[in-house]
Amino acid sequence: MTHRTITPFLVMLTCSLCGPVLAAERPSFDCAKAGTPTEKAICGNDRLARLDRAIAKALIGLKDSFGELIEEQIAFMAQRDACGADVACLTREMDSRRAALALEPHKDSRDPRERWVGRYKNEVGEMFIRRTFAGGYELSGNSGDPNGRWVCEVAGPIGAIKDGAATAAVGEENDPYTVTLKLKGNVLTVAEDENKRLMGYTCGQNGTVDGRYRRATGKN
Numbered sequence: 001m002t003h004r005t006i007t008p009f010l011v012m013l014t015c016s017l018c019g020p021v022l023a024a025e026r027p028s029f030d031c032a033k034a035g036t037p038t039e040k041a042i043c044g045n046d047r048l049a050r051l052d053r054a055i056a057k058a059l060i061g062l063k064d065s066f067g068e069l070i071e072e073q074i075a076f077m078a079q080r081d082a083c084g085a086d087v088a089c090l091t092r093e094m095d096s097r098r099a100a101l102a103l104e105p106h107k108d109s110r111d112p113r114e115r116w117v118g119r120y121k122n123e124v125g126e127m128f129i130r131r132t133f134a135g136g137y138e139l140s141g142n143s144g145d146p147n148g149r150w151v152c153e154v155a156g157p158i159g160a161i162k163d164g165a166a167t168a169a170v171g172e173e174n175d176p177y178t179v180t181l182k183l184k185g186n187v188l189t190v191a192e193d194e195n196k197r198l199m200g201y202t203c204g205q206n207g208t209v210d211g212r213y214r215r216a217t218g219k220n
Contacts, residue, residue, distance in 0.1 A: 024046055025046040025047075025049035025050050025053075026053070027042050027043060027048070027049040027052035027053055028052050028053050028055070028056035031043035037084045037085040038081045038083060038084060038085065038090065040085065041085040041087060041090060042090070045090075047091060048090055048091065048094065051091070051094040051095055051098055054098045054102070055097055055098050055101060058098060058101035059073060062101060062130070065141075066128075066138065066140050066155070072133040075133055076097050076133055079093060080093045080097075097133075100130065100131050100132075100133070101130075103117055103118050103119050103128065103129070103130055104117070105117040105118065109131075112161045113129075113137045113158060113160070113166065114131065116137070116158075116166075116183050116188070117129050117130055117131055118215050118216070119215070120141075120187075120188040120213030120214060120215050120216060121213055121214060121216045122143075122211055122214065123146075124143045124144055124145070124211070125143025125144060125152070125209065126141055126142065126143075126213065126216070127139065127188060127209075127213045128140045128141060129181075137157065138155070138157050138158060139155065139156060139157075139158050139168040139179070139181065140154070141153070141154050141155075141209060141213075142209075143207070143208070143209050143211070145206075145207070149204070149206070150204030150205055150206055150207035151203070151204055151207065152202060152203035152207040152208060152209050153202050154170040154198065154202060154209050155170060156168045156169040156170035158181065165180050165181065165182045166180070166182075167179070167181070168180075168181060170198070170202065171201070176196075177193065177196055177198060177201060177202075178193050179191060179192050179193070179198075179209060180192075180193075186215035187212050187213070187214055187215070188212070188215070189211075189212050189213075190209050190210060190211060190212075190213065191210055192208060192210055
């Protein structure tokens with residue numbers, strides 16, 4: 001029997017016929033089914049794989065707070081896939097999306113609302129402020145009586161900051177309700193319109209989102 005030495009070139013050629021080279025890290029999807037240049041690039045790069053997993057985790061964490069996230073994610077994936085296999089482009093787009101979903105303020109943003117981005121909590125509820133994929137800002141939150149007598153939920157776009165305050169439109173287009181937001185340090189103050197309370201609208205009887213909410217950290 002003739003023994004042949006398997007050269008490094010033949011090993012590389014054989015592997016190239018087996019599919020894309022996989023990185024040590026794994027993304028949120030099955031790399032065996034990767035079909036696009038973008039998916040193959042993510043599967044072959046540790047940082048991109050970690051970013052993809054982080055995006056998926058953050059998306060799950062917010063899906064109950066922001067109903068339109070699925071539509072946003074479709075738009076993001078289209079923009080991401082436009083990068084093709086360009087790792088630098090993919091890193092930029094994916095890290096920006098990860099930060100937005102993780103509620104991390106972007107330090108270089110010129111919009112003063114950006115520093116409001118985050119999660120805030122108090123004894124009876126929590127508020128989320130995030131940057132949308134389209135570049136706007138949105139509030140979503142809830143509060144509830146500890147004894148279960150009422151529950152209150154709010155969600156809506158945040159307008160520009162004027163004199164240290166911003167208004168979030170939390171009602172329907174033909175039935176406007178607003179709440180006023182102010183941020184001092186790490187404390188977000190939420191105040192309902194005195195003339196049009198949320199009680200009986202998105203809040204149960206005697207329900208309210210009025211209060212001071214402290215910025216939550218990763219340990220909260």
